[in-house]
Amino acid sequence: MRVLFDIGHPAHIHLFKNVIKNLEKGGHAVKVTARNKEITKDLLDAYGIPYENRGEAYNGLFKKAIGMIKIDLELYNIAKKFDPDILAGVHNPYIAHVAKIMKKPSIIFNDTENVKIAKILTYPFATVICTPSCFKEQVDPGKHVKINGYKELAYLHPENFVPDPDVLKSIGVLENERYIVLRFISWAASHDIGLQGIERGKELEFIKTLEEFGKVFVTSERELGSELDKYRLHISPEKMHSLLYYAQLYIGEGGTMAAEAAVLGTPSIHIESTSSGRPTGEFIGNFSELQNRYDIMYFFARSDEALKKGVEILKNENSKDEWQIKRDVLIKDKINVAEWMTYFIEHYPDSFHECGGLI
Structure with a gap:
């Protein structure tokens, strides 16, 4: 064939x-x-x-x-x-x-x-x-x-993926050190027309709040200003999933990365709204299932609501262990x-x- x-x-x-x-x-x-x-x-x-x-x-x-x-x-x-x-x-x-x-x-x-x-x-x-x-x-x-x-x-x-702990050294993270992955997208794709995510101009304020709980690494499709560029993640793309696996939290505009973090057992928050202000996750089957059936991923229309949930998760010192248990349930089902x-x-x-x- x-x-x-x-x-x-x-x-x-x-x-x-x-x-x-x-x-x-x-x-x-x-x-x-x-x-x-x-x-x-x-x-x-x-x-x-x-x-x-x-x-x-x-x-x-x-x-x-x-x-x-x-x-x-x-x-x-x-x-x-x-x-x-x-x-x-x-x-x-x-x-x-x-x-x-x-x-x-x-x-x-x-x-x-x-x-x-x-x-x-x-x-x-x-x-x-x-x-x-x-x-x-x-x-x-x-x-x-x-x-x-x-x-x-x-x-x-798990039959296809084994995380590589060496990824932590490559980004300067110590063992058991907490870090957060934040994603910005370009909004240039045809399916992104009319959608919006983290409020423009509030990115640094958003990062500073997350930074209280660990290092923040930004992965972005779009250009970042000089004040944000120091947070930009410099990593080989094939190592990204290992980075997500060990993260304390994923939060951002990228839907695929949000789902990836969730199935890896990392707390995951997706930020995206329609032009009418509704979270797009309401209309997406896998996002709805990951949130409502497995409680392993959340989606919000507004970045302030998403950040509030992220802080709640980061304040819970057992959240990572709890998410791994949720992941085990998901893997048994799928x-x-x-x-x-x-x-x-x-x-x-x-x-x-x-x-x-x-x-």
């Missing part, structure tokens, strides 16, 4: 890396394409995954529209040479378009609701759409497969998603008929 994976975001590398390794061990040919965005190249290189560049990232609706045509064409030319049996991506319109043109099946993974533009551009052309079982949107039942797990469990399930994805791809289309409902 020949499988083409397209990487649209660094987080997709984590999702697919174990699946790629499993498929290659099984004797299958794998092709990876990616765009030049953020840390994508560094991360692919760090994991030793060869890839072909299929174009630049585009910001702004007009540029994204023009860019889509260019990327579709570039990806088509790459795929035509590789001749895949299956094409796969994460809410990836390019994969769906090219697969449709080539009359090949496309498998689209998605765990994010309310991304209207991407949904319109992707779902009608996709062959299969895989989501967590807690996904809140309706999907065509003739295409939909539900997975009893989150995408983060494709790479952070599956190793990388194993499931490997099986589904290897045995497609029979796997679709076997797994056409809840796995």
Whole structure:
């Protein structure tokens, strides 16, 4: 079998890396394409995954529209040479378009609701759409497969991930020293239009409050002013999950990182609101489940409310141990998603008929 994976975001590398390794061990040919965005190249290189560049990232609706045509064409030319049996991506319109043109099946993974533009551009052309079982949107039942797990469990399930304590030395943290990871995003993605997070201009005040309980490390997609830059985290991207594992708290605007921290057993707080002021976590199935079923992650619309909850957690000296117990419950309930994805791809289309409902 020949499988083409397209990487649209660094987080997709984590999702697919174990699946790629499993498929290659099984004797299958794998092709990876990616765009030049953020840390994508560094991360692919760090994991030793060869890839072909299929174009630049585009910001702004007009540029994204023009860019889509260019990327579709570039990806088509790459795929035509590789001749895949299956094409796969994460809410990836390019994969769906090219697969449709080539009359090949496309498998689209998605765990994010309310991304209207991407949904319109992707779902009608996709062959299969895989989501967590807690996904809140309706999907065509003739295409939909539900997975009893989150995408983060494709790479952070205990069978797939062992934290590296040496990461602490690399950031100058002593054993048992408390630290907090804070995330700022760029808000440039199409699914971020109309959303907002930590109040602009209040970032330093936010950090100073957290700093009373430990070191604060900032990871940011956007430029930071000189007063914030001293907090910026300087670490190889492949070490980020070990850093999250040992943290006392994750808090910030990055939804993927919030879910990652939660499944690692680290107290996690996501800050993001709609234009009407409602927390976006209310509309996202995995966030709602992580908060309401497992009490392992919280989401807020306002940064002052989030900070108040963060302080409450940091004041509890037993919070880290309590979260590890919550994580154990979660892991017992969920599956190793990388194993499931490997099986589904290897045995497609029979796997679709076997797994056409809840796995």
